[in-house]
Structure formats: C-alpha cells, structure tokens
Amino acid sequence: MAEKQIHEQSIEELYAEANEHTINVGDVKIHAKRMGGKFRNLKWLSNLVWIVFFIGPYLRLGDRQAILLDIPERQFHIFNLTLLPQDLWMLSFVLLFFAILLAVVTALAGRIWCGFFCFQTVWTDVFTWIEDKFEGSPAKRRKLDKAKWDMPKIMIRAKKYSVWLLISILTGISFVAWFTDAYDLWVDLFTLNASSTAYITVFLFIGGTMFLAGFLREQTCFWLCPYARIQAVMIDDTSIVPSYDVPRGEKRGRLLKGKPASEDQGDCVDCNQCVAVCPTGVDIRGGQQEGCIMCGLCIDACDAVMEKINKPIGLIKYASWDGIMGKEEKPLHKRPRVWVYTAILLISIIGVVTGLSGMESLELKVLHARQPLFVVQSDGTIQNHYTLKVLNKMNEDMKVSISANDDDFKGLTMIGADKEIVAAHGTVTAVTIFVKVPRKNLTEKSQPIVFNVEGKDGQGKLYQSKRESVFIGPKR
Ligand code: SF4
Ligand code: SF4
Known part of the structure; x- marks a missing residue:
C-alpha cells in the first residue's frame, strides 16, 4: 500500500511518526519520507537534465559522434566545432565562468546546484525512490535494516540491488561513451574487445555509483562534499534560501486534542514533518546548516501541514534571513559582490566568444x-x-x-x-x-x-x- 501523504494523515498520526525521524548526526542512515509537492515536482524536472548524459553520446553528425572527447587523437568534437590542445586556453575561461556562476548562484540562492542538479543528489534521489518502491515507507525500511537476513529480506534486497546495479552499469558505460564511439563501445564491451582503460573506468563508475548513491548517499553531502564547507562563506543574510520563519513559528508547541493553544504559541506545531522529508536529515528550524542542500522539500511538507491546520502556508519558505527578521532587503544592484561576480562572468564570456569567433579550420x-x-x-x-x-x-x-x-x-x-x-x-x-x-x-x-x-x-x-x-x- 502506498505511503500516506501528509494531507491524508491526522495530526495525531503525524505526531506518532514524528519521533521516528531523527536529525542527521552521521550515525544512522536517513530514510526520508517521500511526498508530492511543488518542490518535489521541480526536483524531478531538474533531475531530467541528466538524460543528456545518457543519450548525448548517441547523437551523430555525418559518420561520426556529434560530441566526442577523443583523448587518444587529442581532439574534442562538439558538433561542427573541433578543439585541439592549442585551443584549450579557452577552457580556463569556461572553468572560470562556471566557478563564478556557482559562486553567484550560491551567494544569491544558496546550494541550488546541490538540491536540484548535482549528480550525487540526483542519483541518490533515484536510488532512494527505488528503495522506497521495494522496501516501503521509512518505518518499514528502518525495520528491514534491523531484521535478520532471512529469505524475504534477501529477496527484497536482491531486487533493489539489481536495479541499482543496472543503473550503475548504465552510468559507467554512458561516461565512457563520451570518449569513444558509443555504438562500437557496446559491441566491444560485450565481445571483450574494449580497451583495459574502458573496462577499468566502467568498473570504477559502477563501484563509485553503488557506494556513493546507494550506501553513503546523504552522508556524502553532509560530511564529504567540499562545496558544503565553502558555502558558509558565500552566503550571507541577504541570500535567498529555504528558511524557517522564526518570529512566526516560535514558540513552537504541539496541538493537544481538546485543548486550545497557549497565547504565546507560534505556528510551528512541532510535527517534525520538515525533518521527516529532508533527504539529508536536517532540522531547518535550527537555521542554515552545512547539510542543507536547499531542495525545498521541507517547504512542501510544512505547507501541507499548514493547510491541514488552516494556517497560511510559508512558515518555511525561500527567503533571506534579513527578510525573515523584517529588515530592509538590499536590491541586487546595491550589492557589491553581485557587481564583482557579474564583471568576472562577463570577462569569461568575452574570452570564450573571442576564442570561438577567432577559430579557423x-x-x-x-x-x-x-x-x-x-x-x-x-x-x-x-x-x-x-x-x-x-x-x-x-x-x-x-x-x-x-x-x-x-x-x-x-x-x-x-x-x-x-x-x-x-x-x-x-x-x-x-x-x-x-x-x-x-x-x-x-x-x-x-x-x-x-x-x-x-x-x-x-x-x-x-x-x-x-x-x-x-x-x-x-x-x-
Ligand atoms: S516547521 Fe512546519 S513541518 Fe516543521 S515542525 Fe513546524 S509545523 Fe511541522
Ligand atoms: S532542510 Fe529543507 S531545503 Fe534543506 S535539505 Fe532538508 S529538506 Fe532540503
């Protein structure tokens, strides 16, 4: 039976499961509750960007692959454009562009990249969705984790691991396919005629995908990702990120059947649903934290709770800390760092455009x-x-x-x-x-x-x- 969504659960049911969901301190596997909503849909849509990774190598241009990173021949073909080692100086501008773009986006809207596009979170999202399909709700998954390895558990896990493995194999082959003829690669791999480099790379990707997306998953974002470490210096009180409206929510307190809420009680009914749906196990009510990938799923959850108790949505919302605390927010054009970032972005774009326009066959x-x-x-x-x-x-x-x-x-x-x-x-x-x-x-x-x-x-x-x-x- 499909897991009940928040709007289908009574407030008592929400409280009953509230304590099952713990904050991530690295010692337990996070089994996040999956629910529909605006940000959930946005996350699925953004995940689809990675389809390009799987189908890109099969596009043809004449008798060759449209995009081919041919390292042995030291040529990069991108449709009609051929880049040789002599042209790689442009790569420094491309890298500069993406590094600054990441800094700009982080400064303005936090870890949007992590929440919606990063391969680690996208693959983890798909892997946990598969886990949810085979093993059921978070409560059932936790129970299965603790259960002894009898035949039913072996069968469930075998099915889940098989699908994970299939995706990992596809991931490894798709990666290598960008560097050699994709169609020949499939034939060579299965007739054992591919190069040892191709086999080693595919196996490394299979192992890496299974380990990072299947087993380590949210702990990678929380403890290993270097971007999580540096984001703290990139965002400030003006950055628009998922934020808990502290003045409105506090003092938090549970709704007790038949008893009116106390006068000083805020809108947070302490149902823990924002923690329950968080893929990295963060309690956003504690303020911005390294583990938050800014996916907005806690916003979906809290909005569903607010609708259930007839309160306005937006107790958790995309907002700056200044906005939450009622301070006047500086418009974008009055923020010096926006001007600095924009200037560097423009320089890198001009560098790439100049390089491309000056290229001759x-x-x-x-x-x-x-x-x-x-x-x-x-x-x-x-x-x-x-x-x-x-x-x-x-x-x-x-x-x-x-x-x-x-x-x-x-x-x-x-x-x-x-x-x-x-x-x-x-x-x-x-x-x-x-x-x-x-x-x-x-x-x-x-x-x-x-x-x-x-x-x-x-x-x-x-x-x-x-x-x-x-x-x-x-x-x-
Ligand atoms: S912030 Fe919203 S979802 Fe989180 S505990 Fe409070 S009411 Fe529940
Ligand atoms: S706290 Fe909210 S926005 Fe941050 S990772 Fe968790 S669910 Fe996503």
Whole structure:
C-alpha cells in the first residue's frame, strides 16, 4: 500500500511518526519520507537534465559522434566545432565562468546546484525512490535494516540491488561513451574487445555509483562534499534560501486534542514533518546548516501541514534571513559582490566568444629563422628562411598550397612551396620555405610579407589562412 501523504494523515498520526525521524548526526542512515509537492515536482524536472548524459553520446553528425572527447587523437568534437590542445586556453575561461556562476548562484540562492542538479543528489534521489518502491515507507525500511537476513529480506534486497546495479552499469558505460564511439563501445564491451582503460573506468563508475548513491548517499553531502564547507562563506543574510520563519513559528508547541493553544504559541506545531522529508536529515528550524542542500522539500511538507491546520502556508519558505527578521532587503544592484561576480562572468564570456569567433579550420603560423636573418646569394638575391606551421582542424587530411604577396616583392621566388603539401588532420604540419627576392627590388631593410595557405576539403569547399611575417635584407 502506498505511503500516506501528509494531507491524508491526522495530526495525531503525524505526531506518532514524528519521533521516528531523527536529525542527521552521521550515525544512522536517513530514510526520508517521500511526498508530492511543488518542490518535489521541480526536483524531478531538474533531475531530467541528466538524460543528456545518457543519450548525448548517441547523437551523430555525418559518420561520426556529434560530441566526442577523443583523448587518444587529442581532439574534442562538439558538433561542427573541433578543439585541439592549442585551443584549450579557452577552457580556463569556461572553468572560470562556471566557478563564478556557482559562486553567484550560491551567494544569491544558496546550494541550488546541490538540491536540484548535482549528480550525487540526483542519483541518490533515484536510488532512494527505488528503495522506497521495494522496501516501503521509512518505518518499514528502518525495520528491514534491523531484521535478520532471512529469505524475504534477501529477496527484497536482491531486487533493489539489481536495479541499482543496472543503473550503475548504465552510468559507467554512458561516461565512457563520451570518449569513444558509443555504438562500437557496446559491441566491444560485450565481445571483450574494449580497451583495459574502458573496462577499468566502467568498473570504477559502477563501484563509485553503488557506494556513493546507494550506501553513503546523504552522508556524502553532509560530511564529504567540499562545496558544503565553502558555502558558509558565500552566503550571507541577504541570500535567498529555504528558511524557517522564526518570529512566526516560535514558540513552537504541539496541538493537544481538546485543548486550545497557549497565547504565546507560534505556528510551528512541532510535527517534525520538515525533518521527516529532508533527504539529508536536517532540522531547518535550527537555521542554515552545512547539510542543507536547499531542495525545498521541507517547504512542501510544512505547507501541507499548514493547510491541514488552516494556517497560511510559508512558515518555511525561500527567503533571506534579513527578510525573515523584517529588515530592509538590499536590491541586487546595491550589492557589491553581485557587481564583482557579474564583471568576472562577463570577462569569461568575452574570452570564450573571442576564442570561438577567432577559430579557423585551417590555421597558419610563420616562424622566421633568426640565424642567419638573411643570406646574400651569389646571384645577388636575398634569401630568407621560414618555417610555416599549418594546423588542420578538420577530420580529413587536406592538400594545401602556400603562396606569398609577390606584388610587393618583384621577382619573388619560393623554394619548398612547389612540392605537394598534405596537412594532416588534427595536427600541425611544418613546412620549410626559402623566399628569394632580387636585392635591387627591396626598398626597405625589413618589409612585411604575407603568407597564404589554402586548400579544399572533399566537398570542394575552400579554406584558407593568412599570416604576416617580415622579409629582412641588408642595410640600404
Ligand atoms: S516547521 Fe512546519 S513541518 Fe516543521 S515542525 Fe513546524 S509545523 Fe511541522
Ligand atoms: S532542510 Fe529543507 S531545503 Fe534543506 S535539505 Fe532538508 S529538506 Fe532540503
């Protein structure tokens, strides 16, 4: 039989189960009560974001995986974009962006990431939902924990562990699938042809998922997560987080049948339902704590209780401590840290956009030889020595030709550019070029020279890249 929801339970029933739910001090497993509500629905919806993790590797673009983090080939393909190690400087801006985004969100609204998106809480939520389906209400689960290992208990646990294991296997395979062809991976894994790295990674993920989401679960958020430790310095009295309305709720006291509430009694009827539904076993009435992942499930629970006793909802609500205590709340634009965070976010966005917009499929770099800067040939021409580095970011090798702006250098000849040059895909191809110019045609000791590399892909599309260098001669 499905567990009764708060609105279906009498206040006496709520009190009867109130003491079963204890605050998390790390010594007992938390069996949270599951109930419907606004934040519960929001949590399911946000959990769905992780579907991308499972289906992303199966998207195709032409004959390859649309998103492929190809570490052996040192190429990251993201749809039409190919990133090589040379482009990874942009990663620092991307990391900066997400680090600051996390800081901004935490400063404004606490651990929203933890409550709704973090893989640890999402997987734990799914695992405990499965546990709830096989083992029943929190009271039944606690009883089963203490029961001896007879056949019924073995059967229930075997079913639960089997489903957990299945999800863990899928998690491990899905992770590896981002780094190799996803379809081939399945075949290779089951025909024992996958690499040892793939097997080790899948097994590590299976073990890690079972341990962290199945067995350690809320204790990870409470005791292990480093983010929980640093959030205390990121949030302040203006941060909007799940908060218990202390002036309204206190002095808390139970409703006694047939007896009126005392005059100084607040709206909290001490039913413990906010603790009962908390996935990390926090009593939010004690103020903000490290273990609170700000999922808002205690808000759902308390609102249901308030409706039951005909009081306004919102005894626990998303609010700042200043708001709860009736202080004037500073608008966002008057908070210095919002401006600092916004500036850093903008810098990181500009960095990534600049990097992406400046990316070419074919890139050219020119190195002018320093020793010697030039050579005077026996026929009176001046020769300069260059190394041209052609970076081909496409998925196929490409025949390229190299030229220079001979309009500015009458009689210019190039040695090394006349042979067939194949720019290998995903790497840099170095080409040695000697440029000769008759001495009489040089007007300056040092003149700019522009090199051009161009080639066509299999579909006949032209790609080219230009780079300026200098041509150096003797003093005039
Ligand atoms: S805050 Fe709400 S849910 Fe929690 S004990 Fe008080 S009345 Fe019950
Ligand atoms: S105290 Fe409330 S918001 Fe915080 S983790 Fe528990 S249920 Fe979620």
